[in-house]
Amino acid sequence: PVTEEDLRTQSGHITPEDVLGLRAATRGYLCKPEDNIYNIDFIRFKIRDLETSTILFEIAKPPHAEEEEENRDADTSAGRFVRYQFTPAFLKLRTVGATVEFTVGNRPLNHFRMIERHYFRDHLLKSFDFDFGFCIPNSRNTCEHIYEFPQLSESLVRQMVECPYETRSDSFYFADNRLVMHNKADYAYNGGQ
Numbered sequence: 001p002v003t004e005e006d007l008r009t010q011s012g013h014i015t016p017e018d019v020l021g022l023r024a025a026t027r028g029y030l031c032k033p034e035d036n037i038y039n040i041d042f043i044r045f046k047i048r049d050l051e052t053s054t055i056l057f058e059i060a061k062p063p064h065a066e067e068e069e070e071n072r073d074a075d076t077s078a079g080r081f082v083r084y085q086f087t088p089a090f091l092k093l094r095t096v097g098a099t100v101e102f103t104v105g106n107r108p109l110n111h112f113r114m115i116e117r118h119y120f121r122d123h124l125l126k127s128f129d130f131d132f133g134f135c136i137p138n139s140r141n142t143c144e145h146i147y148e149f150p151q152l153s154e155s156l157v158r159q160m161v162e163c164p165y166e167t168r169s170d171s172f173y174f175a176d177n178r179l180v181m182h183n184k185a186d187y188a189y190n191g192g193q
Contacts, residue, residue: 001021001022001023002018002021002022002023003022003023004022004024004026004027004028004030007019007022007030008030013178013179014030014031014172014178014179015174015177015178015179016113016115016129016172016174016177018179019115019117019170019172019179020115020127022117022170023122023124024119024122025117025119025122025168025169025170025184026170026182026184029080029182029184030172030179030182031179031180031181031182033080035179035180035181036180036181037107037180038104038105038107038109038175038180039103039104039105039106039107040102040103040104040105040109040112040173040180040181041061041102041103042061042100042101042102043060043061043101043102043103043140044058044059044060044061044099044100044101044142045057045058045059045060045098045099045100045101046058046059046098046099047096047097047098047099048096048097048099049093049095049096050095050096050097050146051093051094051095056086056090056096057084057086060101080181080182080183080184081183081184081185082183082184082185083165083185083186083187083188084185084186084187084188085164085187085188085189085190085191086187086188086189086191087189087190087191087192088157088161088189088190088192090189091152091157091160091161091189092157093149094148094149095146095147095148095149096146096147096149097144097145097146097147098144098145098147099142099143099144100142100143100144100145101140101141101142102140102141103138103139103140103141104135104136104137104138104139104141105137105138106137106138107137108134108135108136108137109132109134109135109136109137109175110134110175110176111131111133111134111174111175111176111177112131112132112133112134112135112173112174112175113129113130113131113132113173113174113175113177114128114129114130114132114145114171114172114173114174115127115128115129115130115171115172115174116128116129116130116169116170116171116172117169117170117172118167118168118169119167119168119169120156120159120160120163120166120167121163121166125150125152125167126149126150128145128147130145157189160189161189161190162190164187164188164189164190165186165187165188166186167186167187167188167189168184168185168186168187169184169185169186169187170182170183170184171183171184171185
């Protein structure tokens, strides 16, 4: 096991193995926005139930949002944090597809990988590990990752519904085994109540 503080004080860059040792959601970010030297920009995101093809969530950046990005110096979490609100039925889903569309700047992006860790309070629910592979410079890319959710006990589901935003995730993005982006989210499952 490793702590967020251990990773902040270690010399060298943060690797996938480092974040896989975390036992709790991070409080802060493990890298700065300027560490994204590849100019990776997520421009569209959609979540759907694979069994019914129902779209559960979809968001896209408006065209020409780049100008606004230049003015984000004041808030270092801008664009790196998302708050989701779902109904309790979301916790009953077994398989979800998450389609992400992103652009890459003028550098080749080798071994692009995402590790996403979901926690309720300080309990790890599930860790997902997806390999995007190689992305050519100045490209727009789309891929769908399949999330197979763990079976949750009725007691845990009840707690997650009753305690909105205590379910959290860290999404760590690596290029050549070096952390280049870190996004965070929290979740409520009491929508529609």
